[in-house]
Amino acid sequence: MPTVVLMDASLSMTRPVSQDSSEEFQRKNLAVHGLNMLFEHMASNYRLEFTALMAFSSLWELVVPFTRDYNALQDALSNLEDYDKTCVESALNGVSNVVQQEWGSACPCQVVLVTDGSLGIGKGSLRHSLQSLRHRGDDKKFPLPFPFPTKMYIMCVANTEELQMTGALDKWEELLCLGGGDGQVFTVEGPLCMQGVQAMFGRLIDRAYCPFHAVLHCGNLSADVQVFPRPEPVVVDEEVEPLARTVNPDVDDVGTGGADEPEEEVSASQMAGKSPNFCVLLHGSLKVEGMVALVQLGPEWFGMLYSQADSKKKSNLMMSLFEPSTEPLPWLGKISHLGPISEAAENPYGEDDSKSPFPVQPPVKRSYAQNVTVWIKASGLQTDVQKILRNARKLPDKTQTFYKELNRLRKAALAFGFWDLLKGVAELLERECTLLPDSAHPDAAFQLSHAAQQLKLASTGDSQYAAFEHNIVPMHTDFSS
Template identity: 35%
Template sequence: MDLLLTFNTFLHEKLDYKNKGFVNSTTIDSRSKTGTIMATVIAIDLSVSMIKKIKNPETNETYTLLQFAEHGINTLLDYLAVHSRLELVAVVTFSHTCDILCSFTRDYESIKNKITHLDFQTDTHYPPVIQTINYLVHRELSNSITCQVIMITDGNCYRGLRQPDITPFLFPGKLIVVPLGEVSTIYKNNYNSNELPNGMGYITSPELPLTLSKVAKVFEKIAIEIYVPCIAMLQCGHLKSDVHLIPPPMPYTKAADFEIMTYCISNELNIIGFLESSKVECPATFSRHFVLPQQFSDECIESNSKSSQIPSFCVLLHDALKAENMMALCQLNSNWFGLLVSWVDNKNKSNLILIVLEPGTNAIPWLGDIQNLTLTPTETETENNDPQIKKLSNKCSYNQPQLVWIKEASLQTDIHRILRQARKIPDKVLSFYKELNRIRKAAIAYGFKDLLTGIANLLELECSNLPEGTHPDCALQLTHAAMVLRKPWAMDSKYTLSPLIIK
């Protein structure tokens, strides 16, 4: 069902952006696929109750609740701009329905500009808010990404968020509700609790009477509690460097036979060895984090010293791992290990990444007990004291006969590949049908037969939008493939879709 929802969304975006080429405009970047990402969704109430005006005792001026909300959001964004600049922020507005005002972005100034032009609507309904946020995170990031949700509304949230039809989020994270207005105290006293049902989160409100400084204080408190920086010491022998882990690593909780064990990462990350990347492959991963050098001191900034002129072990390690194609084995705590790797994103920007493995000394099963790893034995030397070079007997094959669609990115990549081949027909006609048959057989094997109809629609749409000067065989082949995909025999896994013979 998740893959079907993903493809339907994918097809909808294709139809919306058919005049702009085949581009998925909602994709953030490949960092979201590594897990090294932080995300926050801000939900703003636009109901009629938010138009209520309150006099600010500090300035003797009158503000609406929405203006108080805008001031609190600006305070939060200013904090992120200084202390957590990699945080992705999205904004949704809600009343009787919920709309996406701003997708996930790091351009905090654009968010400030958008929230200054909001219009009031009708009464508030909370279920659409949860549904829209679930859809937004699932579409642009992943349900495995931790995402914090900050909801700004009036005091009626105490009643609305305790409705029986309110369900938790589909992704890990907490809902923090900031109610504004005097009515919040009434509902707070009735329920005598700040906790939301189903473990969704909690409610925190500014002190009354409401002022701009008190609203800013609440949002500063939220920012300090949520966006806690993780500073650690990266050490290898005598080389040391203060580093910043983004996002901050979470504790690992594991249920044992008679107790629940919790592991926390130490403030000292000790490198205990190096491994070839080809030997590590893809072990089970708990989380991934950017490893950035700690900010330089104020003295360096005042003296206009450039960062490239300041030696950093973190930069040295990154360049060495990248050049040698190796990974650094790092001890995070007792019986807990991680890997430091050089990772390149889709913009060819290289970053140092910490891959946190599952606790235990057997986190990489094919290497055995990590504590028993030793240095590579010395190569046997010939009579001339020249090292004997060992040549691999077999070459690794990177051909993937089966298609795996665990995440939406894999499915979108395969469909993109089909359309790229389609645009190069007739030169790539054989490659086009080869990729089309691979996806068709995989969809039949997974029971994902609706995918065939969706691909047929995409091929017809691509055919209608072919640019001028395209070879006429391209339109004929796309029409032929779309027509055959809708035939009953196309559902047979033994059938092979062949190119149209053009005389």
């Protein structure tokens, strides 16, 4: 999960901080000290994560692109210049551009916004941006929420009392809510000093950058592993109350199976160290054989381990988490029913591989497997109406097809309560009846009038004519004489 550090480089960050010692500090110095503390922690525990450094005032600048070189980030941080006024909206637009250009809109990202809590002045200030949210056009939309999954942490180099007096704390919390509310606003507890800023960044590390250590078990073999990024709790909606599921640090390897390309990565598992390790053996086996290993993360919660290469030379052991359930993959059935072929009463694959127990067929046919009519866009509805009209102009040769399409549209309109559609199509059929050429078969006029009349009756909603299971049948005529 990449991180963007957004550093406030406005003039308000140069305000001095009163210290007991003779040395004078600016708020900028305290912020740099806190970020250096964060970078040192990430260099020790998150060496494989990418981090970018951006600076902003009225404009924004990408100081260090996404990198794993934390020395470069610290050097750039110590050489930041001071600029003009604060403009948070411009900076957030910059974050959106940089992340989408590098990672797209599917990769989750963490944003650490470091500021002194100042909202800025006049147009472009955070207060002005929030006040004008409802009066914007589509071309000037506020950058939050980001088009990619985000956790935003706002680090204010100011104590809570100071921010509350100026009304800035409410604005920062409002900004966090606009981003989806996933994150936190951090302030200095107690007087503004070096120790207070260290404690604030320590709380950030505990919240967002605390390593997740676990033990991977497989029979008598086990290995200590570290999972990046940290697996988040999953809330399962139950009828009584929602339950939060967390990954058990003792992870059990259930079994292996053939692998195609994985569709989605939920979290990554990386192993560091040069000593012989079961995890390295498992990774190499899965990579060579092109297989996956089922893993149990907790009660009724499963995932899979597999090897994925991010280049021709480097490959990582990845872990994808399924939805908490006994049947996370419907085609696979219950995970607890899986086992070796030798324990089965008969070979489920047959003697000549002519049959397979997979995919497991559901006992009841799903409703979404039925051939139903869905109108998501206006063009789909227009196509269905035009199909009816084309068949109407070819009556009586297309009588069966005409009534088939008419009844399909009628049932869909009744299901959606779209009474006006029935009335509109009835008027179209009446119009087609008046436009019939003199050479048209007389049965065409009778069928069009009959169909239009039946649609009008159905549009009234009367249960006698608007029954869903009822079908409009062709009018019986006899022109043989």
